Amino acid sequence: MNLDFRFNADGLLPAIVRGAEDGRVLMLAWMNAEAVRQTLNTGLMHYWSRSRKKLWLKGETSGHTQRVIRWFVDCDRDALLFEVEQTGGACHTGHYSCFFQELDFEGQPLTVSDPMVFDPELVYEK
């Protein structure tokens, strides 16, 4: 497997994830080489959790997995883009996308129009 990317000093790369069907940007997360390897081997997005310092299968708790359809590397080989089939929602808040909060040109939050796609209280253990 060719994983000749420009990982940062922590051995990580940012990965942009978008819906393969609707093209919406779902989230940005971080991957180390092992996360990329597991993602390609299983077809399901895996990340490196910087807070928990462990490999993480997206959806392992919620069931909201992300199946890889296509992926791309950028011109500098220091960022990845994955197009996925998202089960449920990508965001732990219950939204489909983590980027549900639009801001105005003063940085103030606009009313959120993006609907909830699941109830996080029912999906995540307390």
Place this chain on the structure above:
Amino acid sequence: MNLDFRFNADGLLPAIVRGAEDGRVLMLAWMNAEAVRQTLNTGLMHYWSRSRKKLWLKGETSGHTQRVIRWFVDCDRDALLFEVEQTGGACHTGHYSCFFQELDFEGQPLTVSDPMVFDPELVYEK
């Protein structure tokens, strides 16, 4: 201006940039607070160049500026998403998007089908 984001230890945030009309992901770049401020004040994307260690107006050499249409912060407030009107192409290689290189599930490059939108030899000084 409210820029209450979770900048990293270097004072930077990753920014995902996509075309407002076609929804394609164009690039990932880094912003410090001043880059966000200049972007909002001028309506044109500014970044922090980690290699040159300076603020950078996208398109200052090439003329390929990016006018902000809408922007979003993610649920963790540690990543930004900008929807822009891209003049010319976003990528220094002459492609519209920096993510023109698709990979297979072994990490090998697939044939690039994304057309060139400008000739970098004519746009950038040697």
